[in-house]
Amino acid sequence: MLKHSDEELPPSWEEERDRIIGLGERSFRKSYYPELRSNLTRLERFRTLLDFSGEMILLVALPAGTIIDANAAAAEMIGYRLDELFDKPLTALGLDDSERLLATLNADATSGETPLRHCETRLHRHNDGVVPLDLAHRVVVVEGTHFGVLLGRDASVRIASEKQLRLAARIIQNSGEGIIITDTDCHIIEVNKAFEAITGYDRDEVLGRNPSLLSSGRQNKEFYRAMWQTLNEEGAWRGEIWNRRKDNEVYPELLTLSTIRDDAGTLTHYVATFSDITEAKTREARIQHMAHHDFLTGLPNRFLLTDRFRQVAAAAQRNESRFALLFIDLDRFKNVNDTLGHSIGDQLLRDVAARLTAMVRGTDTISRQGGDEFLVLLGEIETPEAVAQVARKLIQVLSEPFLLDGHQITVTPSIGIAVSPEDGSNLDALLKHADLAMYDAKLQGRNNYQFFRREMNARSLELLLMESDLRQALRKCEFELHYQPLIAVSEGRPIGLEALLRWRHPERGLVSPVDFIPMAEETGLILPIGQWVLNTACQQLALWRANGWPSLRMSVNLSAAQFRRQDLIEQVRTALATARLPADALELEVTESILMIDAEGTENMLNALSAMGVTLAIDDFGTGYSSLAYLKRFSVNTLKVDRSFVHGIGIDNEDAAICMAVIGLARTLHLNVVAEGVETQAQYDWLADAGCHIIQGFLMGRPAPADQCLTAYATT
Structure with a gap:
């Protein structure tokens, strides 16, 4: 041993x-x-x-x-x-x-x-x-x-090493990035599945070959020389290149090259990892487009317009020439949205953009400012008349009917024009002046163009001051309600009143609703104002009911913004409870255009109000685009014939026929019918004979403050 x-x-x-x-x-x-x-x-x-x-x-x-x-x-x-x-x-x-x-x-x-x-x-x-x-x-x-x-x-x-090798092999094979491993002579010794998926080559087809088989030819020799220099000096290179698949499709890829060295520092392999960035490039291009273009129409947005403006302004300065900015606003576009819905409105904006683009030179820029507002930047113009000629063509083209989803729609543009250098040399100044000119075009009856004039600044200041005063009016108690009686034909006595808003300005006097209601809607002030109207009208009705008019009812108009509020039901309930009124004492009026905005939401809101006991009236019936099917679907109690049709009684047979049709429709559907704007006895008699239930107009009483509106009927 x-x-x-x-x-x-x-x-x-x-x-x-x-x-x-x-x-x-x-x-x-x-x-x-x-x-x-x-x-x-x-x-x-x-x-x-x-x-x-x-x-x-x-x-x-x-x-x-x-x-x-x-x-x-x-x-x-x-x-x-x-x-x-x-x-x-x-x-x-x-x-x-x-x-x-x-x-x-x-x-x-x-x-x-x-x-x-x-x-x-x-x-x-x-x-x-x-x-x-x-x-x-x-x-x-x-x-x-x-x-x-x-x-x-x-x-x-x-065992641990083999486990690590197997793990590394699985990682390589299952990596979402393509991987190529070569020897020091750049002969391919291994690729993974992602390589096959991206390039279209099978593994056996490329083993022993040089990765240059993927070259697209888009990079020159200098590019590759610099790439190899960086790789050899720093041990890695990363960048974007174009390569070619087996089917000859050229694609962009993000490529990372690395050198592999042993413990002694000797180069043993090269490794390339890459990913197909076609989708990323597409997304990037889409994002860039979205950043510079309007999402709805595809037109340049304000950001891109600003860049184009710099170029046009610089060229005009070099050439000592003029350029112009046109501000286009579509007249009554809101009616399209309110009556036919936003999808039709959006399609109309796209079609308008297409017509505008087709009408200008390739060097000019069409931009959507927002909503129904468009800008046209015209470079290198010779005279103001040349700009006017463009404006006339735009009006002509945009005034032609649009056919959308079976509807023939006609819109007209109001155009304001500012010319540089006379009206300003920077974008903000020209935009402001073109906007003022556009507003003046609307005041001149719409469907026309106006050049900026210096006196327009005074009108702009006036509107600005009015808006400022309007914001203070509610706090300063400058609003008041006037009431117009609703007379029952069968009794000749008031059965209700309609509350009408007035603004008693300390300097301007009594301001017409036509002058401030659109501004209130645009600024959002219509919401607190509308709530004040509802509360005040209910409180006044409670006073009348307690003083000799126990069955009197109140009609209150709702704006589109009010009707779309989620808390409308609660506002109505609170107003009634505060005034201690039964729900059937209140009738809410909405225009038929409001009802068409969101049929399902409208139905839910009307049903909720009806369930409370509040009655509903459709104001200005016959002037919008409502479908008769909605009258059966919605919880409506009253139709109000628009004053424009009543005015034509005895004058225009078509207006009279429309009045007769609405009255007959209301009778068939068991609805009340109110004729608005009755000013003559002949109109009254005709409507009474036609079966109209309720009359409203100057003949029966003008809108008046609460202490005056029922005076004529107090002893009746």
Whole structure:
């Protein structure tokens, strides 16, 4: 048995030697002592080599399977002291499948075969833990005796490395980015699935080839020279390039190149990762377009217009020429939205944009300012008359009917014109002046154009001051209500009144609703004003009911903004409760155009109001686009014939026919009908004969303050 290198020779070396060898003759000592000493030295060196090895080495006696020698690494790995291993059975060392291992060794010994066998197993250490092993074993024969030699290596590092390699391989193969790995000569040695998906090439088609097979030809030699210089100097390069797929489609990609070096710093591989950024480029272009163009019409927006303006202004300064800005507003566009819906309104804006674009030069710019407002920037104009000619053409083109979803719609433009340098040299000044000119065009009857004039600034200031005063009017209690009676034809007495808003300005006097209601709607002030009207009218009705008019009812007009408010129901409930009025004492009036904005939402709102007991009237009936089907669908109680039709009674047979039709329709649907704007006895008589239930107009009483409006009927 091999001895451990730490053991010493016995003190009486010669006697022990003679005892072991069994030879006492001096002549024998002289002949064989040097050889024996040499062999022992070699054995000690071998022992040192065994112990120096970091791998487990076991020598097993066969067929018993006992350990007859081991090295220090084996003792440390198994968890025993070295001397504890000797004579211990192989099957007791904690090796998985140790019995089968011993059987294999004995089988090889019996057969005389001595192949080197390999296996993977596990070692359950004596102290703790389990160690994976790479185990090699074979049978050796020494002077006719068979031994088993086992060589074991801790496989933890190998297994972890292989696991990492498998993980890396899966990551590479499942990466969403294409990956190419080449050797130092740029021959492809591996690609992943994403590479195949992006380029259209199969793996086998590209192995051994140069990645230049993907080149699109869009990058020149200088580009690639700079790329390789950066890659070799910095170890990486990243950028966007154009490459070509197998089907010859050229596409943009984001490419990252990296060099791979070993521990010694020697270049071993190149790795390219790339992604197809076609969609990203498309999104980027779309975002850029959205940032510079109106989302609805596709026209340049204010941002792009500003850039174009700088270019036009710079060119005009160089050439000492003029340019102009046209401000276009579509007349009564709101009616289209209110009656036919926003989808039709949006399509109308798109069609208007298309017509405008077709009418101007390619060097001019059409921009949508917002809503139904458009701007036209005309560069290099010779005279104001040339601008006027463009404006006339635009009016002509836009005034032609539009056919939208089966509806023939006619809109007209009001155009304001500002010319540089006379009316300003920067965009803000020209825009302000063109806007003022456009407003003047509306005051002149719409469907025309006006050049900016200096006196327009005074009108603009007046409107600005009026808006400022309007914002203070509610707080200063400058609003008041006038009331107009609703007369029952059958009784000749008032059955109700309509509340009408007036503004008593401290300097301007009584301001007409025509002058301030549109401004209130535009600024949003109509909401608090409308709530004040509702509350005040209900409180006044409560006073009348308590003083001789117990069955009197009140009609209050709702604006479109009020009707669309989510808290309208609560506002009405609060107004009635505060005035201690029953719900059927209140009738709310809305125009038929308001009802058409959102049919489903309108139906829900009307049903909720009707459920409270509040009655509903459609004002100005016959002037909008409502469908008769909605009259059956909506919870409506009253139709009000518009004054424009009543005015035509006795004058225009068509107006009279419309009045008769509305009255007949109301009777058929069991609705009340009110004729507005009755000014003559002849109109009254005709309406009474036609079956109209209720009359309203100057003939029966002009709108008046609360203390005057019922005076004429107080003793009746």
